[in-house]
Amino acid sequence: MAKAIKPKKKVNPPTVTEPIVEETKIETIPEPIIEEPEIGETPPSVTFDEVKEVEEKEIPVEFKEIVEQMEKTTPTEKVFHTAPTQELSIEEKILNFIESKSGEIKMNDFLKSLFGVSIGNEPPKWANQGASKLMKATLDKLVKEKVIKINNDNHLRLGQFYYPDSTTGKTEYHNLNTVPIIFVM
Numbered sequence: 001m002a003k004a005i006k007p008k009k010k011v012n013p014p015t016v017t018e019p020i021v022e023e024t025k026i027e028t029i030p031e032p033i034i035e036e037p038e039i040g041e042t043p044p045s046v047t048f049d050e051v052k053e054v055e056e057k058e059i060p061v062e063f064k065e066i067v068e069q070m071e072k073t074t075p076t077e078k079v080f081h082t083a084p085t086q087e088l089s090i091e092e093k094i095l096n097f098i099e100s101k102s103g104e105i106k107m108n109d110f111l112k113s114l115f116g117v118s119i120g121n122e123p124p125k126w127a128n129q130g131a132s133k134l135m136k137a138t139l140d141k142l143v144k145e146k147v148i149k150i151n152n153d154n155h156l157r158l159g160q161f162y163y164p165d166s167t168t169g170k171t172e173y174h175n176l177n178t179v180p181i182i183f184v185m
Helices: 048-057 063-072 090-099 108-113 129-144 151-157
Strands: 182-184
Touching (some): 129 151
């Protein structure tokens, strides 16, 4: 059975016959008393002629004097192997770095820096097989000349293939990330 809906009674808001007046109080703020500072001596004024006289009194420095002063100063004694004075070969850079160190030196990070920085999303230049074989040949030449000695001849593994997992059978190549290159002094 359906229920009957009863109409709701309308309630009218009460009407106000008298206007509401709020009492407002106006406070008066006294005006501040401004005292002017006493003016003592006036600062000296500088004329354009006086400025010109000072500029004329400045001592000009000649180029020769600057060159002589620079020749008197001593340049830094130690020149780093990365100084851009001349482009060194990879072999010379390796030898300069080894001479500045002593003991066993892990060279992977230094050898990676010889290939420069990759741009954008391209893989690093030292990670490809060609770069690994180039580094292998360079290091092997230095070892055969008996200039350097590499621990366990690990450099000979650079550029060779290996299988990282036996399930996929995908071929990878050794690079400076997978082969530890340690120089022995």
